[in-house]
Amino acid sequence: MTGRFRFRLLNVERPLQGATDWDDPSVEALWRYHLHYFDDLNAERAEQRVGWHRALLRRWLEENPPGKGIGWDPYPTSLRMVNWVKWGLRPGGQRETGEATELVSDSANTEVGKGGAPAESNAIIPGDLQDSLAAQARWLRRRLEHHLLGNHLLANAKALIFAGCFFEGEEADRWRRRGEQLLRRELEEQILPDGGHFERSPMYHVIVLEDLLDLINLDRAYPECINLGLLKGIRARLPAMLEFLAGACHGDGEIAFFNDAAMSMAPAPAKIFDFARRLGIKWTESSDPIRYWPDSGLVRLEANDAVLLMDVGPIGPDYLPGHAHADTLSFELSLFGQRVLVNSGTSVYGKGLQRHAERSTAAHNTVEINGENSSEVWGGFRVARRARVHGVEVSETGDGELFVEAWHDGYTRLSGQPVHHRRVVLGSHGLLTTDCITGRYGRAVGYFHLHPAVELDSGTDRHATLRVAGQAVVQEATPSGSTSVMSDHWHPEFGVSQRSSAFRLGFDATGRATFSLAW
Numbered sequence: 001m002t003g004r005f006r007f008r009l010l011n012v013e014r015p016l017q018g019a020t021d022w023d024d025p026s027v028e029a030l031w032r033y034h035l036h037y038f039d040d041l042n043a044e045r046a047e048q049r050v051g052w053h054r055a056l057l058r059r060w061l062e063e064n065p066p067g068k069g070i071g072w073d074p075y076p077t078s079l080r081m082v083n084w085v086k087w088g089l090r091p092g093g094q095r096e097t098g099e100a101t102e103l104v105s106d107s108a109n110t111e112v113g114k115g116g117a118p119a120e121s122n123a124i125i126p127g128d129l130q131d132s133l134a135a136q137a138r139w140l141r142r143r144l145e146h147h148l149l150g151n152h153l154l155a156n157a158k159a160l161i162f163a164g165c166f167f168e169g170e171e172a173d174r175w176r177r178r179g180e181q182l183l184r185r186e187l188e189e190q191i192l193p194d195g196g197h198f199e200r201s202p203m204y205h206v207i208v209l210e211d212l213l214d215l216i217n218l219d220r221a222y223p224e225c226i227n228l229g230l231l232k233g234i235r236a237r238l239p240a241m242l243e244f245l246a247g248a249c250h251g252d253g254e255i256a257f258f259n260d261a262a263m264s265m266a267p268a269p270a271k272i273f274d275f276a277r278r279l280g281i282k283w284t285e286s287s288d289p290i291r292y293w294p295d296s297g298l299v300r301l302e303a304n305d306a307v308l309l310m311d312v313g314p315i316g317p318d319y320l321p322g323h324a325h326a327d328t329l330s331f332e333l334s335l336f337g338q339r340v341l342v343n344s345g346t347s348v349y350g351k352g353l354q355r356h357a358e359r360s361t362a363a364h365n366t367v368e369i370n371g372e373n374s375s376e377v378w379g380g381f382r383v384a385r386r387a388r389v390h391g392v393e394v395s396e397t398g399d400g401e402l403f404v405e406a407w408h409d410g411y412t413r414l415s416g417q418p419v420h421h422r423r424v425v426l427g428s429h430g431l432l433t434t435d436c437i438t439g440r441y442g443r444a445v446g447y448f449h450l451h452p453a454v455e456l457d458s459g460t461d462r463h464a465t466l467r468v469a470g471q472a473v474v475q476e477a478t479p480s481g482s483t484s485v486m487s488d489h490w491h492p493e494f495g496v497s498q499r500s501s502a503f504r505l506g507f508d509a510t511g512r513a514t515f516s517l518a519w
Contacts, residue, residue, distance in 0.1 A: 001040045001049055001052050001053075001056070003015075003052075004051075004052050004055065005017070005052075005055070005056065005059070007034075007035060007040075009031050009034040009035060010028075010030060010031050010034060010493075010494040010495045011493055011494060011495030011496055012028075012031060012495050014027070014031075016035070016056075016059075019062075019063040022035065022036070022060075022063055022064055022069055022070075022071055023069035023070045023071065028348075028349075028350065029070065029349075029350060030349045030350070030494070032070050032071075033070065033073070033075065033076045035071075036060075036064075036070065036071035036076040036077075036079075036080055037076055037079040037080055037083060038056075038057075038060075038079075038080050038083040038084065038087075039079075039083060040053070041053055041083050041084070041086070041087040042083055042086050042087055042090065053087075057129060061128060061129070061132055066135055066139060067139065072136075072139060074140055074143045074144065074145045074152070074156055075145065075152050075155060075156075077136050077139065077140050077159070078140060078152075078155040078156050078158065078159035079155065079159070080136070081133060081136050081137065081140070081159040081162060081163055082158060082159055082162050082214070084125065084129065084133055085133070085162045085163070085165075085166045087125075088125035088129075088166070089221055133163065133166070133167075134163070134167060136163075137159070137160065137163035137164075137167075137172075137175050138171075140156060140159060140160065141160060141174075141175060141178060144156045144182070148322075149319070149320055150190065150198075150199055150204075150317075150320050150322070151190075151197075151199065151204050151207060151208055153182060153186055154182075154183065154186045154190060154208060154211060155211065156179075156182065157178075157179040157180075157182035157183040157186060158179065158183065158211050158214065158215060159179070160175045160176065160178055160179030160182075161175075161176050161179035161180060161183065161215060161218070161226060162218060163175050163176075164176020164177070164179060164225075165218060165221070165222040165225045165226065166222075176225070176226070180226065180227045180230050183215075183230060184227075184229075184230055184233065187233055187234065187237065190208065191208075191237045191241065192293075192295035192296055193240075193295050194240065194244065194293040194294060194295040194296055195237070195239075195240025195241045195242075195243055195244035195293070195296075196241075196244045196293055196295060196296030196298065197209075197241075197296075198316065198317050198320075199259070199316050199317070199320065199323050200258065200259050200296060200297065200311075200313055200314065200315065200316050200324075201258065201259040201260050201261050201316075201323045202245070202248045202249075202255035202256055202257075202258060202261050203255060203260060203261040203262060203265055203266055203346075204260070204266075204323060205241070205244065205245060205248065205255075206245065206255065206266035206267060206269065206272060207265075207266045208241075209238075209241050209242070209245060209272055210266065210267055210272060210275070212234050212237070212238060212241070213238070213272070213275050213276055213279060213281070215231075215234060216231070216234060216235065216238075216279050216281070217275075217279060219231055220279075235281070238276065238281050238283070239281065239282065239283035239284070240283075242272075242273065242276055242281065242283040243283050243284065243285060243286070244293060244296065244298075245269055245272065245273075246269070246273075246285045247285075247286075247291050247293070247298065247300045248298060248300075248309065249269050250307060250309070250332070250334045250339055251307055251334045251337035251338075252334070252337060252338070252339065253268065253269060253270055254268065254269065255269065256309040256332050256343075257332065257342060257343040257344070257345045257346070258298075258309075258311045258325070258327055258330070258343065259315065259316065259323050259324050259325050259327065260323035260324075260325070260346045261343075261345065261346060262345050262346045262347070262491065262492060262493050262494055263492050263493050264493045264494070265493075265494060289301065289302045289303060289402055290302075290394055290395070290396065290402055292392075292394045294392075295313075296313055297311060297312045297313010297314060297389065297392075298310070298311065298312075298313065299312055299394050299404045301394075301402040301403075301404065301424075301426045302402075303401070303402055303426050303427055303428045304428045304429075305335055305336045305337075305519075306333065306334070306335055306426055306428075306431070306519075307333070307334040308331055308332070308333050308334075308402075308424065308426050308431070309331060309332045309333075310329070310330070310331035310332075310404050310424060311327055311328065311329065311330050311331070312329065312389050312392045312404065312406045313389060314386070314388065314389070315327075315328065315375050315383065315386055315387065318386070321381075321382065321383035321386070322381035322382070323381070324359070324375065324377065324383050324386075325343075325344075325358070325359045325360075325363070325364065325377065326359060326360055326361040326364070326373035326374045326375045326376075326377050326387070326410075327343060327361070327363075327364040327366060327374075328361075328366065328374045328375065328387040328389060328408045328410055329366050329367070329374075329389070329406060329408055329420065329422045330343055330364035330365045330366040331365055331366075331424060332365065333431060333517075335468050335469070335471075335473065335519060336468060336469040336471060337469065338451070338453060338454075338468050338469040339451040339453070340450065340451055340454055340466070340468055340473070340517075341365050341448055341449060341450065341451070342365075342449050342450070342451045342490055342500075343363065343364045343365060343449065344357075344358045344363035344364060344449065344489075344490065344491055345358070345490055345491035345492050345493075346358055346491060346494065347491035347493070347494055347495060347496060347497055348494065348495075349380070349381075349494075350380055351379060351380035352380070355380050356377065356378075356380075358491060359373075359377040360373050360377065361373045361374045361447075362445070362447055363447075363449075364447065364449075365447060365448050365449055366420075366422075366446070366447065367420050367422070367435050367437070367444055367445065367446045367447075368444070368445050368446075368447065369411045369414065369418050369420065369437065369441050369443070369444045370411075370414055370418075370441055370442050370443055370444075371443070372411065372414060373410075374387040374408065374410035374411065374420070375387045375410055385410075385413050386410070387408045387409065387410025387411075388408060388409050388410070389406050389407070389408045390406065390407055390408065390409065391405070391406055391407050392404070392405070392406040393405045393406070397425065399427075400427075401425050401426065401427040402425070402426045402427070403423060403424060403425040403426070404423075404424050405421075405422070405423040405424075406421075406422060407419055407420060407421040407422070408420055411439075411441070412439075414441065415440070416439045416440025416441055417439045417440075418437050418438065418439035418440065418441040418444075419437065419438045419439055420435065420436075420437055421435070421436040421437070421438065422434070422435050422436075429518060429519055430516060430517060430518040430519065431516060431517045432514060432515075432516045433446075433448075433514065433515045433516070434512070434513075434514045435505075435507070435512070435513050435514075435515075436511055436512050437507065437511035437512075438511065441511070444506075444507045444511070444513075445504055445505065445506065445507075446504070446505035446506075446507070446513055446515060447502055447503070447504060447505070448502060448503040448505065448515055449488055449490070449500065449502040450466070450488070450500050450501050450502060450503075451490065451500065452490055452498040452499060452500040454466050454467065454468055454500075454501075455467035456485065456501050462476060462477045462482060462483065463475065463476055463477075464483070464485070464503075466517075468519070471519060472519070473517050473518065473519045474517065474518045474519075475503065475515070475516070475517055476515075476516045476517075476518070477503075477505060477506075477513070477514065477515055477516075482505075482506050483503045483504060483505050483506070483515070484503070484504045484506075485501055485502070485503060485504075486501070486502050486503075486504050487499070487501065487502075488500045488501055488502040503515070
């Protein structure tokens, strides 16, 4: 909240004026979702905005009757329920400096409909908000997002567990047990053996990881309330999930951009690591120069000042491709702690040209054939024929350099059935990417997108000099191919587009092209 009834969400600031603003169809649906999450109740320095929060909660109750509007969709309902419970349990969380709280409930030990009383009688949530919270739990219980699955269904389960712990009574127990049942099943499905989240988005990995840490924290507030076996199952998965997150980050401490990914949509990884440590979770972070998560399909290579992250996995579950991009065999590179080669990022959801462009193969550091995407992304959150990766090899050359090699069949649907092979070699002072196409094709283009902070000096069609963190980096293309420079944009956050540049690499008559950087 930037003011009384004023919000900056997804880097767009708007006031909340009339009652219809809660669900104004002219405003992007994701922005309206965020408006109903109530994240600011538990944000940093929230105690300075308690007066605003009180007024906002009253308005929400008055202007959002049960079941009416986007705010009652299951996903925002789930996030809002959790935020309200956290807010009610934070010590002094509703008390402004020097001011006695006005939110101590007179009905803390009375029944709240059929849901019963709050389990903790000192929970600072007034009776009408308790009534609404119970109503939201009942509403959610009947509208679980089985049609969407994935992180949505996991968020539904988490909210039911939160409500089932907060309230007492038979109905609250049913909410909790249903949430536990769902979560137990979804843990098996969604958390891969190597610790990654099955939607293969580092951003959603962070979101789900925070959800699970929240449940460990909830157990501290309500001991012996959550099923012990479920808690053991969560704890057993957390070390690998934390190790994966550490491996999926660049030197700047933020996540790599594979599939739907952007900064500021989930807590910064450093915040997650700190939260886990405070909960007593222990994990190890490997210093090996080669790391490969085969279930997730993520490779990390480190050579002195260089970090390379590459996608050699499926775009996501076959039945849940909504957050997938056509980014097969794309990679990102950091040098001297600075991102150099970057995938597009994600700035919008919904349907439209911008969303389609950000999901396209051309928006990633990989190869486009005949102007087609490697996987057929369409409709905002849909995918038709998917690329499959084969022949993955991750190892060290005889010269001590690191490499990853693989091929995919995403273009075999085209006439001539072309296949893209890629080999990336990383050394202490250079990167060499070799792309080969077998089969017939009309035109192939390799894209290499530069971070906006990278300065690009003018060069020839085969050579250029980059300035990265004050150091010179020389780019070179294969002698039989050529590169051209194109204007580009990078999208580090939702609602943000930064000007940048990209190399466009041509292929020779044999279907081969190389791209190298030396530092």
